[in-house]
Amino acid sequence: MPKPGSVLLVIDAAINFLLGLLLLGFSRPLTDLLGVPYTTVSFYPTILGGVLFGIGVALTIEAFRHPKGLVGLGLGGAVAINLCGGMVLLIWLVSGALDLPLRGLLFLWTLAVALVGISTAEMLAHCRKRPPA
Numbered sequence: 001m002p003k004p005g006s007v008l009l010v011i012d013a014a015i016n017f018l019l020g021l022l023l024l025g026f027s028r029p030l031t032d033l034l035g036v037p038y039t040t041v042s043f044y045p046t047i048l049g050g051v052l053f054g055i056g057v058a059l060t061i062e063a064f065r066h067p068k069g070l071v072g073l074g075l076g077g078a079v080a081i082n083l084c085g086g087m088v089l090l091i092w093l094v095s096g097a098l099d100l101p102l103r104g105l106l107f108l109w110t111l112a113v114a115l116v117g118i119s120t121a122e123m124l125a126h127c128r129k130r131p132p133a
Contacts, residue, residue, distance in 0.1 A: 006063040008122050012078050013063060015114060016056035023049025035104025055081060075126055079119045086115030 002010050022030065026045040031038040039045065061072030073081075089112040092098055093105070100108070 002063040003065070008118065008125055009059050009063040009075065009078065012082065012118050012122070013056045013059035015118060016052045016059060019111075020049045020051075020053030020056055023052060025049075034107050035101040036107060037098065037100065037104075075122050079122050079126075082115045082119040082122075086112050086119065089115070 022034075023045045026042045026049065028038055055073060055078075058073035059078060061070055062074055063072070065072060089108060093108055093112060098105075098108075
């Protein structure tokens with residue numbers, strides 16, 4: 001059972017696990033299915049997949065940790081990672097530089113909104129917890 005207040009961390013971890021697995025399985029059929037750009041070199045996408053999967057592990061450790069247990073990635077780190085990734089993706093999408101089919105645009109817009117959305121939800125949850133100064 002996750003510790004109280006860590007439901008957002010579990011949701012965030014699930015998003016990172018999914019993205020990490022998608023990138024670890026980087027292949028032409030997968031990119032065609034999702035409608036996203038393909039590259040002939042899979043080194044960078046799979047490395048990024050490993051990093052995202054690791055972030056998912058760290059978030060899960062934090063969500064389920066015991067007081068004296070191993071510390072994972074906290075809320076601040078998750079917000080920073082998701083906002084940076086989501087905003088870079090939004091810049092690419094808004095620039096119009098990506099020539100993608102509709103399914104690719106829908107997938108990437110959904111991903112960008114999910115990343116910025118979970119970060120916003122995590123920041124709001126944090127602000128509600130803080131006592132007034």
